[in-house]
Amino acid sequence: MTKTIRIRILWSLLAFLVVIIGLVLATPYLINTKVVKKQIAEQISDWMGLPVTVSGEPVVTVFPYLTVKLRDVEIASGLGGDEPPLVSTQTLRAEMYWLPLLLGNFEVRRFHLMQPNLELIKDKDGAFSWDLRKGSLFKTDDDSGRLTLSDVTLGNFRITGGVAHYQDRTTGEEERFSNVNMMFDWPSTEDLASINGSAIWRGEKVDLRAQSGKPMELFAGGLSPLSAKLSSPNFSVSFDGSAATISNFQFEGDFSFDTPALGALAQWLERPLPSDRDLGAASLSARANLIGASIALSDLDVKLDGNQINGVLQLDFRQERPMVQGTLASDDLDLGQFVRVPESIEDLMAYDLTKSKAAKVDFDIRISSSDLKLGSVNLGQAAASLMTRDNQVSFSIGEAYAYGGRLEATFNMRQKPDDPSIMICSLRAKANGVSAGGFTREMFGNEFLNGTALVEVDLQAEGTHVSDALADxxxxxxxxxxxxxxxxxxxxxxxxxxxxxxxxxxxxxxxxxxxxxxxxxxxxxxxxxxxxxxxxxxxxxxxxxxxxxxxxxxxxxxxxxxxxxxxxxxxxxxxxxxxxxxxxxxxxxxxxxxxxxxxxxxxxxxxxxxxxxxxxxxxxxxxxxxxxxxxxxxxxxxxxxxxxxxxxxxxxxxxxxxxxxxx
Structure with a gap:
């Protein structure tokens, strides 16, 4: 190549660069901002199926990206115009592809909501303010009639410094999330989707990471790889497996949970544990099978305060009172760590038996252990069960080999039909071949009586407090x-x-x-x-x-x-x-x-x-x-x-x- 040709190429490139720079500098004057504002609002409204309004005038900048800033943007609530807007933000930045925009095509590569307010409301009829089923993101399958994802081009969505308010009007529960920073990357509905972000909830930072390999398949009823992790200083929970939405959301895969202090976590969640004891580190790992509001945990491995438990567990949240069922086994287990034990005789006598009516969960749990303890009582090798239904409680020791003999006991408690403030209690127990000395020593700290014992007890009582029941x-x-x-x-x-x-x-x-x-x-x-x-x-x-x-x-x-x-x-x-x-x-x-x-x-x-x-x-x-x-x-x-x-x-x-x- 001769020198003359090289000079001509250089000047051509320079001229092209000058034209490009000129076009870039002239872009804010070449773009009709009112049309851009309208097009962006219509695109968001079309996706979500909700009205979008932009009050402020748009501002176009070209560095570092071609960006259109929309002021005072509101996305209406899915519950209607009388409700607060689903999203309201002072600034919405839309980063766009430059050349398609000059040709009249509005292709947004990234949406950035700065300090938005989100009102997430569930009304008394079960409707949601974030209902997007009327938008173009979803369509009805011609064959199955099910709602699935449409094949549309999306992009990258980002939230900075947001505030979210969740309100459930059926239960009266409310939650607030501040400093919400979220990155949602989903180029199109057929591509991999991921979310990564954090928020401040109840004074603690909570991080979220999730990814779906085939979101289109997920919403279409097929299987899609799905992984997620939610963590904070108080806990960490993660799952990795496959998910589907055939009729209800379904998930099958590995599930894990751990916390440095279970008692502190319960207080942070405002769900105090039945026991006043400050429970420490806990972890759980299992193979999970989730269908709707029901989850089954197999190959369960639980560790809590030195106790290790294995087995299977079923949690069902489909009814007003959640149900927990399971069969668990442990080498060494102290149930006294998880049950509130009164510190004095006065506290025991004043204990309100009707507190069982306030329990929000029904249990059907069977436990076996090589060394089962209940506070100061050592039951040794034992099998026990706990069942609660509404205002009824039943605790049974089916077989326990303790103190050298065999124990059986059943304690039942139910609400009196004609007086809800009174509980009807019954205790049936039998001990055969038990060492009285070992029992009195552990129970009373004094071996005042020893020998081999055969004991049978059959007692009934009524009362509101323990003192009432003992008197009766x-x-x-x-x-x-x-x-x-x-x-x-x-x-x-x-x-x-x-x-x-x-x-x-x-x-x-x-x-x-x-x-x-x-x-x-x-x-x-x-x-x-x-x-x-x-x-x-x-x-x-x-x-x-x-x-x-x-x-x-x-x-x-x-x-x-x-x-x-x-x-x-x-x-x-x-x-x-x-x-x-x-x-x-x-x-x-x-x-x-x-x-x-x-x-x-x-x-x-x-x-x-x-x-x-x-x-x-x-x-x-x-x-x-x-x-x-x-x-x-x-x-x-x-x-x-x-x-x-x-x-x-x-x-x-x-x-x-x-x-x-x-x-």
């Missing part, structure tokens, strides 16, 4: 313990006080323990009192027998019983052989301060307070030795001598006369 509790109770020991009750001291007719030394009584072969209690609970129909404590050759009453409110015990002494120490023979001696007694007072009442047979009077045995105060007894004159009793055994001992209650006048023989 009525039913049956049966306890049998074998090969055990009763702490703080010395059988030898007790027998000596009766045999030798001495005062009962309370300190000595509490200092010792009583080994027993069998301790059985059978009775009825009613009117805040336990009426023991039959009580038997067998310790070697001795047995305490009788009926008793214990007042839960007063803590008072009334036990008119008999100390029976047998020839054999085998308790199996006691039911067939008569005792060698029977010494009636009346044990009254509290467990910490028991008293025995005695009186003389020949006086036949109600004893005074001074005659009631107390520590260090002996009973008044008949003289012994050569001068003793023991009166005969008409009902004394033949050949025997009746002890001058009659037990009496100084308040009721109840007396039991000794009819035993003295060997």
């Amino acid at each position: 509790a009525h039913g049956s109770l049966s306890v049998v313990l074998t090969d055990g020991e009763l702490q703080h009750f010395d059988m030898d001291v007790f027998e000596t006080a009766l045999q030798q007719e001495k005062g009962l030394d309370r300190e000595k009584l509490h200092a010792g323990n009583a080994r027993f072969d069998v301790l059985s209690v059978r009775g009825q609970v009613a009117n805040q009192r336990l009426d023991v129909e039959g009580l038997r404590l067998t310790s070697g050759k001795r047995a305490l027998l009788g009926a008793a009453q214990y007042g839960f409110a007063t803590g008072e015990l009334n036990f008119p019983g008999t100390l029976a002494i047998y020839k054999s120490s085998d308790p199996a023979t006691h039911s067939t052989e008569p005792p060698e001696k029977e010494i009636p007694f009346l044990l009254r007072g509290s467990f910490d301060a028991p008293r025995i009442s005695l009186r003389k047979v020949q006086d036949a009077v109600v004893p005074s307070d001074e005659e009631i045995l107390a520590p260090g105060v002996p009973a008044e007894i008949a003289p012994s030795g050569d001068n003793a004159q023991a009166p005969q009793s008409d009902d004394s055994p033949i050949g025997g001598v009746a002890l001058p001992l009659v037990l009496s209650d100084p308040e009721t006048g109840l007396s039991i006369k000794n009819t035993s023989t003295q060997p």
